[in-house]
Amino acid sequence: MAALLNGLRILEIGHFVAAPFCTRLLGDLGADIIKIEPLDGDPVRQWGAQIDGKSLWWSMHGRNKRSITLNLKKPEAREIILGLVASCDAVVENFRPGQLAKLGLGPDVLRGVRPDLVMAHISGFGQDGPYRDRAAFGVVGEAVGGLRYLTNHRPGESDLPPVRVGVSIGDSLAGLYAAFGVMAALWERDRSGRPSDSGAASPHSLDVALSEAVFSMMEGMLPEYGALGKVKQPTGGGIATAAPSNAYPTADGNWMLIAANSEPLFAKLAMLMGKPELIGDPRYVSNQTRVENAAQLDAVISDWSSGFNSEDLADKLVAADIPACKAYTAADCAADPQFRYRDMVRAVDDPQFADPVLQAGIVPRVGSSAGSIRWPGPPLGAHTEEILVGMLGMHPTEVAKLRAEGVI
Amino acid sequence: MAALLNGLRILEIGHFVAAPFCTRLLGDLGADIIKIEPLDGDPVRQWGAQIDGKSLWWSMHGRNKRSITLNLKKPEAREIILGLVASCDAVVENFRPGQLAKLGLGPDVLRGVRPDLVMAHISGFGQDGPYRDRAAFGVVGEAVGGLRYLTNHRPGESDLPPVRVGVSIGDSLAGLYAAFGVMAALWERDRSGRPSDSGAASPHSLDVALSEAVFSMMEGMLPEYGALGKVKQPTGGGIATAAPSNAYPTADGNWMLIAANSEPLFAKLAMLMGKPELIGDPRYVSNQTRVENAAQLDAVISDWSSGFNSEDLADKLVAADIPACKAYTAADCAADPQFRYRDMVRAVDDPQFADPVLQAGIVPRVGSSAGSIRWPGPPLGAHTEEILVGMLGMHPTEVAKLRAEGVI
Structure with missing residues (x-):
């Protein structure tokens, strides 16, 4: 062809x-x-x-x-x-x-x-x-x-x-x-x-x-500023309107992106972390409240993620069907089975x-x-x-x- | 049409x-x-x-x-x-x-x-x-x-x-x-x-x-890893292969991008900062040596940039024909004369x-x-x-x- x-x-x-x-x-x-x-x-x-x-x-x-x-x-x-x-x-x-x-x-x-x-x-x-x-x-x-x-x-x-x-x-x-x-x-x-x-x-x-x-490429930045005077602010590894979604540390010094910012995904993550009590916690009961308490929630997830090497952690997250991925280096990209x-x-x-x-x-x-x-x-x-x-x-x-x- | x-x-x-x-x-x-x-x-x-x-x-x-x-x-x-x-x-x-x-x-x-x-x-x-x-x-x-x-x-x-x-x-x-x-x-x-x-x-x-x-979009990341085993590393606000080029603080709490990473541009910047002695300084005499001493050089520029509000600083840099721009917020984008x-x-x-x-x-x-x-x-x-x-x-x-x- x-x-x-x-x-x-x-x-x-x-x-x-x-x-x-x-x-x-x-x-x-x-x-x-x-x-x-x-x-x-x-x-x-x-x-x-x-x-x-x-x-x-x-x-x-x-x-x-x-x-x-x-x-x-x-x-x-x-x-x-x-x-x-x-x-x-x-x-x-x-x-x-x-x-x-x-x-x-x-x-x-x-x-x-x-x-x-x-x-x-x-x-x-x-x-x-x-x-x-x-x-x-x-x-x-x-x-x-x-x-x-x-x-x-x-x-x-x-x-x-x-x-x-x-x-x-x-x-x-x-x-x-x-x-x-x-x-x-x-x-x-x-x-x-x-x-x-x-x-x-x-x-x-x-x-x-x-x-x-x-x-x-800046999405709603300009329309929101124009109508509401809202100046879009940086949010580090997170997203201003969704939680939890951030990069979390691993035991081997890498960063794991985890996007569990929906009710079902957050419940899966809480179960995977062995913390089912988070599901009913009023601080985390909706995306809105999770965004408000994102710093606390990110600290909980970071404590947990730090206990695993990135490979083990990625396996667990993928098995639980939670969108996640290590922040790939050049070496990770080169070895990735999907890219290959x-x-x-x-x-x-x-x-x-x-x-x-x-x-x-x-x-x-x-x-x-x-x-x-x-x-x-x-x-x-x-x-x-x-x-x-x-x-x-x-x-x-x-x-x-x-x-x-x-x-x- | x-x-x-x-x-x-x-x-x-x-x-x-x-x-x-x-x-x-x-x-x-x-x-x-x-x-x-x-x-x-x-x-x-x-x-x-x-x-x-x-x-x-x-x-x-x-x-x-x-x-x-x-x-x-x-x-x-x-x-x-x-x-x-x-x-x-x-x-x-x-x-x-x-x-x-x-x-x-x-x-x-x-x-x-x-x-x-x-x-x-x-x-x-x-x-x-x-x-x-x-x-x-x-x-x-x-x-x-x-x-x-x-x-x-x-x-x-x-x-x-x-x-x-x-x-x-x-x-x-x-x-x-x-x-x-x-x-x-x-x-x-x-x-x-x-x-x-x-x-x-x-x-x-x-x-x-x-x-x-x-x-x-990742430029030389993969070829360089493949041939040399070089894993591209993050460089903060800077560029791994050019200096000075970074975001520098201003007195009013903004960041000014300054890209003076050529001999003539660096000389212009040194003069503008009132530090002509930097031009002959062996640490800063070529892009290569400036990259090696980028942290020191960035500290010198930051000390200087912190003395000015972003508007004054931008005026000085543009008048000296040095590529520079404040890190624009939504408000800056909305007001920009060129965009308008x-x-x-x-x-x-x-x-x-x-x-x-x-x-x-x-x-x-x-x-x-x-x-x-x-x-x-x-x-x-x-x-x-x-x-x-x-x-x-x-x-x-x-x-x-x-x-x-x-x-x-």
Whole structure:
């Protein structure tokens, strides 16, 4: 079975996380991704843990992409991009707003060679407005979107700062929204059969801000503030409106998530803890009263959970049909039977490393196939010649000349 | 200008967060969303803060959808769903795996009336495998995906449990992946022009697991563990590989995110703090050494930041062109000039409330328009008659009979 997006071609003029994550998702479903890189490569090639100067993250972040180097300051590079755009369905970029236009590669120019081009522009704050020129750091987008204020303990419970999610969630969310937007715009393109209007007003121009991607996920935070003046507060490991639901310590120093926040689930937990008297206790008789007395209740559960190693505790909870799970580390994820069964943890051959590289599988799963990772993140410029000769019809001597002149 | 997904029709047989968030995104871009609800409604109608028993979150979560009530245990309900599916492009559902098939509404049945139907199945762990029947709580998906382990302070720094992100991020991520998958499958449908195979093997069947949606975002965590045995550890407000980047306290009790983790940015920060001597200090001379001495450096910055109110501090940092932002509360988001400029905070008239409800805008932004919220989350069953009469051609007396019989 051919992959879902087989036949779709996307040009990535991006770097770091957001645009490359967008194209990773499109490539995972089968699209042909052409990634433009500067002569010294996307900086993410140097990020994270490395072996012999090669980033392991890159093996996954760059997978299924073809890499072509281009020095965008050279006029020949611009011509090459225009040549490539002519056979691409979409461009995904995350330069600062306006930067591509300054390089002579604005939407009107690109649509001059490809009238129905879909473009996704990803930035920190969006393509217009008073903050548009501010630097697009993920941590700032997360703070502006309201997420970072909430990744904290209850007010007064800790003097430590609110925590990071552990990954550049703002960038990845923006990339995911852009991938959704690209497919929505392509659907409209094929349906209407009409070219895009040139310029930013085109319905095929997508403008994704990191801050807005985060803000869009915040559920009732804004409506509740607007109507009631209620400022959503951090709740540590718990949930403001449900109890018990928290992370509880285990004897071997791990954390066990337990969500027993319904009457039947709470009764099961009380029985499992050998404390049937909690079921009728007026402090814990309904979700409402349990929320009011959550600190006390969490202390009772913590006392109990601390008596078991995480594996034994998880077995007991699962056997009692109570939603629970250890807070998985990388090692737990790698060993998880469900992830292994569904090919979500797979070893990918990568000629840049002696051993295959473990990579996360493809989301969403399409049909009965877990999908195929065609190749890992390629070396810098690995496909430059293939693309220039195969797609633009250049002669190899022309390619050599461009290389000598520092264009590629 | 018509909305991008105008003319697309989606049937949602879902509840809680994941499937309804998916359809909110599709509806935001213009799709016609028909939401099937049990006679007592989606439970999320009762979630979060309320006015007169009406949830404010629902006003946003249910926007742009048409609500029809159906008692799925009645055979007439099944016939109605089949009638609706015939004119729908896609179905989005988040029942437990296999549950819809038990109700006689499996993929083969639905594709019997609509051969090219796209189906998105959202669940906790996926539609197959050893964990498929486990309950799909968002907190569990976040723990299994490896996120919750990381939303914590550095090992040994705090005895408090790792924190929640503040929202059901696992559910929303799954919904966002499903929206992307639906559009990818529709693109393939229109391109190939062929009907789906029936059953789960169809390339138009999408299987999204909460745990996998989260796991998919974890960057280099798995490759680095696989190759080096490195178990990614939580880093509190900081980043393991960049410094200084953290949340720093202010005199008025807020947190200021400051990301000065490059040579030029760090030099700017040192000057702004009146400590030019830090620039040449061997402890802080490169990102590498700053990361090694991050705790000391963060203490220096915290001492300085604590001397200012957040507004003054933000002004200083922005004027010095250093990426920085207060950790925004709901109130800050609501007042933000950039969000206001881009219509990301908008007042939506909702007849269920005396005053308009503040809602987050539409992501991604399409063309030059911020998009339109056609209506807020409707009352339960508000469109039942309109749909049965208008789409299925029923006579109003038939509708009355179904109502009397408890089908709708």
